[in-house]
Amino acid sequence: MSAPKQPQDTTVDAEQSATQHQEEGMFDDANDETIAFPQESNIEAELSEAQAKVAEYHDQLLRAKAEMENVRRRATEDVAKARKFAVESFAESLIPVRDSLEAALSQEDQTLAVLSEGVETTLRQLNSAFERNKLIEIAPAVGDKFDPHAHQAISAIPSEQAKDTVAQVLQKGYALSDRVLRPALVMVSAG
Numbered sequence: 001m002s003a004p005k006q007p008q009d010t011t012v013d014a015e016q017s018a019t020q021h022q023e024e025g026m027f028d029d030a031n032d033e034t035i036a037f038p039q040e041s042n043i044e045a046e047l048s049e050a051q052a053k054v055a056e057y058h059d060q061l062l063r064a065k066a067e068m069e070n071v072r073r074r075a076t077e078d079v080a081k082a083r084k085f086a087v088e089s090f091a092e093s094l095i096p097v098r099d100s101l102e103a104a105l106s107q108e109d110q111t112l113a114v115l116s117e118g119v120e121t122t123l124r125q126l127n128s129a130f131e132r133n134k135l136i137e138i139a140p141a142v143g144d145k146f147d148p149h150a151h152q153a154i155s156a157i158p159s160e161q162a163k164d165t166v167a168q169v170l171q172k173g174y175a176l177s178d179r180v181l182r183p184a185l186v187m188v189s190a191g
Contacts, residue, residue: 093129138173138184152183156190163191
């Protein structure tokens with residue numbers, strides 16, 4: 001017969017287990033720090049990576065700001081040049097007109113017919129310059145409907161024309177590319 005098993009001392013087992021765990025390094029304070037080091041180095045790596053990204057983004061931001069400043073400066077210069085030279089084409093078109101007028105005035109002993117022919121030629125040159133530069137004449141005919149965008153009414157007069165139509169044109173107007181520079185001065189029919 002075998003001898004009955006005696007209960008083992010649990011205190012001894014706990015001490016042995018603690019000693020064994022301690023030998024394995026499970027409860028060692030130094031071992032706890034080594035476990036924390038990989039976490040700290042991982043955080044440090046993430047921090048340095050984030051700082052590198054921040055530096056890269058900051059550099060990109062500075063470059064973008066500099067580029068925007070350059071674009072703004074170039075645009076301002078382009079607008080200034082466009083304003084300065086906007087009438088260049090028109091001015092070039094008017095130079096021959098001036099030359100013709102000066103030539104007509106420099107002629108001595110002109111006949112009325114020659115002077116009239118010179119003025120007509122000069123007027124054709126001027127009209128050609130206007131057409132090339134899209135300067136359009138606003139000359140409403142008598143009886144046309146009054147347009148407040150293109151006409152300026154000086155007064156309303158009794159007329160045989162229908163009410164709110166042009167009764168008389170006092171001065172032609174001009175538009176540059178669909179923008180009215182000077183409205184035509186008209187008298188409007190009161191009916």
